[in-house]
Amino acid sequence: MPHQPDRYLLPEDVLNLPNALILMLGAPGSGKTRTSRMFPPDIVLRADDLRTLCAGDPGSQEAEGPVWQALDTILTARLSLGLRTTIDATNAEKDHRQKLVLAGRSHGAPVVALVMGTAPSVAQTRNAARPANRQVPADITADLHAQIVAAHPYLNKEGFDYVVFAESLPVLGTALERLAQEERAAEPIADVHRVFGAAAAELFDWETPSRDPRFRTGVFGAGGESLRVRWMDDADPFDIRFEAIVSCPTDWCPGPAWTPVRSVYELAAAHRNSPLDDSECARCDS
Ligand SMILES: [Zn+2]
Structure with a gap:
């Protein structure tokens, strides 16, 4: 049974729902990975990590089939166990989001869109500063950004229970608190x-x-x-x-x-x- 959204939850509480499926939406360079540091590392499924595992390079586009199969397998296992999961991937394409949203809903997980509102110029500057194998061409970045901007008013219609903007969250504070706790535990x-x-x-x-x-x-x-x-x-x-x-x-x-x-x-x-x-x-x- 799908999750019944609670409209009164604060954005940061939405992200802490115990079995939430959180899809990050953001063009390359928009700060997804940076923002994901607010989550414990073991709940973050990162497309670039799977590219490294499947194709030996986080920027490779040569094994996209296996990369998404692997992501799907891991996500299904986690959803079945009711584990909170964040997906750090561009998630700009509707068809692609649709599969993930469906997977979450069919497991009764609250499905959250975590949208990066970073301006394309900032994203492009960050993207250009990356190592060559992780750079995405400027026109593709701009296109992915435009897709996300166009989609964001309709995310609830797509089946997302909550839409949260990264800029409205205490990302740095949460990340530092988490790192301090980890250091303490270490x-x-x-x-x-x-x-x-x-x-x-x-x-x-x-x-x-x-x-x-x-x-x-x-x-x-x-x-x-x-x-x-x-x-x-x-x-x-x-x-x-x-x-x-x-x-x-x-x-x-x-x-x-x-x-x-x-x-x-x-x-x-x-x-x-x-x-x-x-x-x-x-x-x-x-
Ligand atoms: Zn003595």
């Missing part, structure tokens, strides 16, 4: 790379479960040697994140003590038990 793994470098990160493993429930603990190890560190989860991002285990600064307490490590230099110093920063004993408070 921690603390990303932090090991950021703080100590990729080569040192290859010497590192998290301990599961953590040695101390208040921290995530992990070990740099190679050969028979190891150095334990702990990671402060809710620390200020500009503050010290990692501490390494060292001996207690007193000579009578067995320790252990912890010292902040902000670089591979400090890590090396901690490993030779001569920390560059203060250390704090967990046992005797020295």
